[in-house]
Amino acid sequence: MSARSRLAEGRRWVIKVGSSLVTAKGAGLDQDAIADWCTQIARLREAGVQVVLVSSGAVAEGMARLGMRKRPTVLHELQAAAAVGQMGLVRAYEAEFKQHGLKAAQILLTHEDVADRGRYLNARGTLTTLLEFGVVPVVNENDTVATEEIRLGDNDTLGALTANLIQADLLVILTDQEGLFEADPRLDPTARLVSEAPLSDDRLMAMAGTSKGELGRGGMRTKISAAYTAARSGAATVIAHGRKPDVLLRIRAGEPVGTLLIPAQGVMAARKRWIASQLQVRGRLLLDEGAARVLREQGRSLLPVGVRGVEGEFARGDLVACIGPDGREIARGLCNYDADDARRIAGARSDEIVRRLGGPGEPELIHRDNLVVTG
Ligand SMILES: Nc1ncnc2c1ncn2[C@@H]1O[C@H](COP(=O)(O)OP(=O)(O)O)[C@@H](O)[C@H]1O
Numbered sequence: 001m002s003a004r005s006r007l008a009e010g011r012r013w014v015i016k017v018g019s020s021l022v023t024a025k026g027a028g029l030d031q032d033a034i035a036d037w038c039t040q041i042a043r044l045r046e047a048g049v050q051v052v053l054v055s056s057g058a059v060a061e062g063m064a065r066l067g068m069r070k071r072p073t074v075l076h077e078l079q080a081a082a083a084v085g086q087m088g089l090v091r092a093y094e095a096e097f098k099q100h101g102l103k104a105a106q107i108l109l110t111h112e113d114v115a116d117r118g119r120y121l122n123a124r125g126t127l128t129t130l131l132e133f134g135v136v137p138v139v140n141e142n143d144t145v146a147t148e149e150i151r152l153g154d155n156d157t158l159g160a161l162t163a164n165l166i167q168a169d170l171l172v173i174l175t176d177q178e179g180l181f182e183a184d185p186r187l188d189p190t191a192r193l194v195s196e197a198p199l200s201d202d203r204l205m206a207m208a209g210t211s212k213g214e215l216g217r218g219g220m221r222t223k224i225s226a227a228y229t230a231a232r233s234g235a236a237t238v239i240a241h242g243r244k245p246d247v248l249l250r251i252r253a254g255e256p257v258g259t260l261l262i263p264a265q266g267v268m269a270a271r272k273r274w275i276a277s278q279l280q281v282r283g284r285l286l287l288d289e290g291a292a293r294v295l296r297e298q299g300r301s302l303l304p305v306g307v308r309g310v311e312g313e314f315a316r317g318d319l320v321a322c323i324g325p326d327g328r329e330i331a332r333g334l335c336n337y338d339a340d341d342a343r344r345i346a347g348a349r350s351d352e353i354v355r356r357l358g359g360p361g362e363p364e365l366i367h368r369d370n371l372v373v374t375g
């Protein structure tokens with residue numbers, strides 16, 4: 001099966017739309033374009049694809065609303081523009097998704113939300129719950145609180161980190177070019193489009209020039225870096241023109257649209273490495289025979305009922321090892337509870353968790369998406 005036709009199998013996509021597309025040449029939001037992407041996303045959802053949309057455009061829309069002619073250079077002015085513009089952005093998406101009976105949700109993330117382990121799990125939990133509710137999360141950086149030093153800065157990076165967060169199959173970066181050209185097309189109009197390339201091809205970064213649109217932050221380089229970041233958790237990346245008719249549906253159909261960048265290693269290998277490389281093992285969960293078997297043989301989530309003991313001190317979101325009755329490691333994963341709460345609910349059936357915790361809790365100690373079978 002070709003890498004393109006495999007795109008039809010994806011179940012989770014992150015779609016990133018750049019500032020250059022969302023705004024109609026500095027004159028506010030391009031409603032028609034937004035309507036068109038929302039229609040395509042609705043079709044993807046009908047086809048069973050869960051979509052997280054990462055949309056830029058808050059600053060550009062805020063500039064239009066505040067009558068600013070140039071992008072502000074003073075941080076607080078930039079943040080003020082983002083605060084005003086974000087309102088318009090989410091309003092536009094909400095209205096368009098509503099036409100298709102879809103609900104949207106606003107998620108504003110900061111650097112800490114993707115770097116700090118506890119917050120990482122929180123952001124992940126919220127996003128995946130929204131997807132399960134059938135909602136389309138619309139993500140942007142929380143520009144109003146992010147200071148210059150801690151800003152992610154461009155939404156290509158944010159899109160890739162979001163793909164890591166939800167372990168997406170595909171990151172689609174929509175921009176104002178057909179894809180990656182062998183040289184910057186603004187400088188060399190004869191440059192040819194790269195249709196497909198493995199990320200192991202070390203010429204990619206050199207092809208991307210330093211130029212970018214008036215409104216864009218990243219240019220092509222951050223898009224290539226984003227593809228490398230997305231590949232860490234096994235996602236492929238497609239960079240394509242956001243105004244090409246039915247661009248998302250054509251990507252889904254496996255048509256040769258834009259540039260497909262393929263992770264160098266297999267998806268599962270990447271995912272396993274992703275979890276295993278996250279952190280050091282902080283504790284051990286001692287499993288009974290039944291839990292050991294379902295983890296090993298069926299790759300299911302670890303429920304409290306199958307845990308006989310908890311060793312070590314760890315925080316929610318830390319990496320813990322799952323140990324079978326024979327003392328051998330079976331799996332590793334990111335624990336939904338800290339060590340104290342894990343001890344409290346060890347051995348509990350699902351209907352006992354709330355009573356033992358004295359409040360609501362998650363049904364799994366480790367969700368299967370956060371679990372890697374190691375033995
Ligand atoms: N090799 C390349 N192929 C395509 N575009 C390139 C290349 N090198 C640099 N670019 C520039 O990257 C720009 C897209 O990035 P950017 O302006 O940040 O858009 P966005 O707002 O969509 O993120 C293109 O308009 C183009 O000028």
Ligand SMILES: N[C@@H](CCC(=O)OP(=O)(O)O)C(=O)O
Binds near residue numbers: 060143
């Ligand atoms: N968070 C910013 C977007 C950052 C940005 O400009 O990204 P991009 O245009 O995608 O390179 C905003 O909404 O204006």
